Amino acid sequence: MSIYLPIAELSVNLYVLFGMGAAVGFLSGMFGVGGGFLITPLLIFYNIPPAVAVATGANQVVASSVSGVLSHLKRGGVDFKLGIVLLIGGIFGAAIGVYIFSLLREIGQLDLIVSLLYVAFLGVVGSLMMVESVRAMRKAKGGAPATLRKPGQHNWVHGLPFKMRFKASRLYISVIPVLVLGLLIGLLASVMGVGGGFIMVPALIYLLKVPTNVVIGTSLFQIIFVAAFTTIMQAWANQTVDMVLALVLMVGAVIGAQYGAQAGQRLRGEQLRALLAGLVLLVALRLAYSLFVVPDDLFSLSQVAI
Amino acid sequence: MLVRMLLALACQLLATSFAAAEVAPQERIEIGLSTESIPITANFSGEVLTIFGAIENIDPLVQRQGRYDVFVILEGPRTQLTTRRKGRVLGIWMNVEDRAFNSVPTSYLVASTRLPRDITNAETLGRLGLTAGAIRLSMSDGEAEPGADQFVNATKNLKKRSRLYATFPASVRFVSQTLFRAQLALPANVPLGGHRVKAFLFNSGQLVAQTNANLRIEKAGLEFEVFRLAQDRPLIYGFASVLLALAVGWLGRIFFRKD
Numbered sequence: 001m002s003i004y005l006p007i008a009e010l011s012v013n014l015y016v017l018f019g020m021g022a023a024v025g026f027l028s029g030m031f032g033v034g035g036g037f038l039i040t041p042l043l044i045f046y047n048i049p050p051a052v053a054v055a056t057g058a059n060q061v062v063a064s065s066v067s068g069v070l071s072h073l074k075r076g077g078v079d080f081k082l083g084i085v086l087l088i089g090g091i092f093g094a095a096i097g098v099y100i101f102s103l104l105r106e107i108g109q110l111d112l113i114v115s116l117l118y119v120a121f122l123g124v125v126g127s128l129m130m131v132e133s134v135r136a137m138r139k140a141k142g143g144a145p146a147t148l149r150k151p152g153q154h155n156w157v158h159g160l161p162f163k164m165r166f167k168a169s170r171l172y173i174s175v176i177p178v179l180v181l182g183l184l185i186g187l188l189a190s191v192m193g194v195g196g197g198f199i200m201v202p203a204l205i206y207l208l209k210v211p212t213n214v215v216i217g218t219s220l221f222q223i224i225f226v227a228a229f230t231t232i233m234q235a236w237a238n239q240t241v242d243m244v245l246a247l248v249l250m251v252g253a254v255i256g257a258q259y260g261a262q263a264g265q266r267l268r269g270e271q272l273r274a275l276l277a278g279l280v281l282l283v284a285l286r287l288a289y290s291l292f293v294v295p296d297d298l299f300s301l302s303q304v305a306i
Numbered sequence: 307m308l309v310r311m312l313l314a315l316a317c318q319l320l321a322t323s324f325a326a327a328e329v330a331p332q333e334r335i336e337i338g339l340s341t342e343s344i345p346i347t348a349n350f351s352g353e354v355l356t357i358f359g360a361i362e363n364i365d366p367l368v369q370r371q372g373r374y375d376v377f378v379i380l381e382g383p384r385t386q387l388t389t390r391r392k393g394r395v396l397g398i399w400m401n402v403e404d405r406a407f408n409s410v411p412t413s414y415l416v417a418s419t420r421l422p423r424d425i426t427n428a429e430t431l432g433r434l435g436l437t438a439g440a441i442r443l444s445m446s447d448g449e450a451e452p453g454a455d456q457f458v459n460a461t462k463n464l465k466k467r468s469r470l471y472a473t474f475p476a477s478v479r480f481v482s483q484t485l486f487r488a489q490l491a492l493p494a495n496v497p498l499g500g501h502r503v504k505a506f507l508f509n510s511g512q513l514v515a516q517t518n519a520n521l522r523i524e525k526a527g528l529e530f531e532v533f534r535l536a537q538d539r540p541l542i543y544g545f546a547s548v549l550l551a552l553a554v555g556w557l558g559r560i561f562f563r564k565d
């Protein structure tokens with residue numbers, strides 16, 4: 001059964017699209033990630049224009065983050081104060097990002113930049129995760145317990161001014177790195193159509209030393225708002241949010257996430273991370289390949305109504 | 307098949323042509339559309355549009371010898387168009403050069419009684435834009451620069467490949483001495499908006515009459531309401547998208563709650 005996407009302006013197979021949403025939802029439930037960084041490249045592979053894929057990806061992230069944050073709220077795993085400071089940075093970042101997005105689209109380099117950013121980020125994050133999980137697996141075999149956080153350790157971040165107390169995270173740190181982090185995530189969210197959890201979570205743990213029990217909830221909390229803001233800005237400035245496409249993906253993703261979460265409980269943490277790293281690297285390679293292969297047609301058209 | 311005809315007009319035309327027969331006045335061409343707009347639904351996969359027309363003050367001798375020829379053109383709304391060329395930079399294929407065109411028809415479908423080059427000379431075909439390949443595209447700038455031609459040709463080729471620019475020779479037929487019928491294949495991606503129907507009458511290779519009419523192609527159905535909302539009320543559309551996402555996320559949580 002085919003379905004017409006009014007903004008992408010093409011007909012696609014409803015089941016393929018739903019399956020795509022469900023598969024990404026399954027993975028995001030299994031690994032506890034938003035899935036935005038998988039859905040946008042998948043849509044691009046499926047011939048959805050990159051501009052629409054990115055903006056619609058942001059919309060889909062809203063749905064999956066809401067689903068996730070509700071369970072963390074119940075366990076008190078959200079530091080609202082930290083989330084709001086991150087959010088202030090995030091809104092500025094998203095606004096700048098949407099502006100850059102429009103500019104790139106105008107000069108015809110958007111598709112290229114989106115692909116390059118994905119190759120770079122997925123390549124780096126995938127490699128780091130792979131190295132880390134392989135090392136953890138070796139350690140686990142050797143019998144030594146794998147530790148992530150060493151409490152009491154300070155780094156350069158803690159020497160910055162404008163300190164603020166975040167009670168839920170038991171932190172007393174400068175607002176500067178928090179705002180900058182939020183800004184960077186906002187930029188990524190709008191230009192790449194991702195939630196940014198895959199950058200936010202490690203940054204909160206390693207850079208700001210936020211306790212792991214509030215990291216994911218807080219990250220999801222601020223992602224909802226940044227993704228919602230990005231969706232509205234993209235719809236307003238670029239008219240590239242496809243509601244029909246987003247709806248099919250969201251429903252698939254929400255359902256898939258439930259089964260993914262169950263499957264995730266049966267696998268070990270290090271193995272899960274190695275699997276996810278492999279997947280991330282595969283997507284990066286596939287995107288890199290399409291940058292180097294000779295295109296079918298060297299010429300392309302883009303028209304603006306007058 | 308979409309049939310847009312005007313038999314009533316044809317009868318009236320016949321009557322007037324009899325009344326004015328002895329002074330042998332100039333021929334006239336008329337086209338009739340039974341509707342000013344065509345609604346197209348989301349699962350539209352292309353259709354044949356039939357346009358009827360009539361010739362007034364026909365010379366029966368010329369008609370018997372088959373020296374009358376007709377062109378019917380459906381021209382889509384005009385837009386600004388940028389054509390980009392990819393090149394290899396550090397091994398990566400990226401857009402390296404572009405040209406902007408002013409006021410380019412989004413679609414251009416031409417039906418004629420015979421092959422255009424058999425009807426009249428190349429100069430006339432070019433001047434009146436009587437084939438899809440003969441349309442003049444005007445560049446915003448850089449027209450004199452070398453390599454401008456390849457952008458014009460690439461633009462037309464891309465339009466032809468998506469079947470937005472097409473020529474249909476021998477698809478205008480006379481159904482009686484004065485009535486003709488033109489058939490144009492609307493592609494699945496036919497652009498929305500105000501189209502222009504133009505008709506030209508040639509007698510022995512000379513243009514003797516021309517006319518035009520307006521036709522709107524509008525898409526109907528829920529999908530296109532969504533499209534219109536996104537274009538006309540982008541801010542409301544954005545908020546609606548977010549609300550939809552919030553609702554789906556929250557409902558998903560409720561349906562699958564286990565804790």
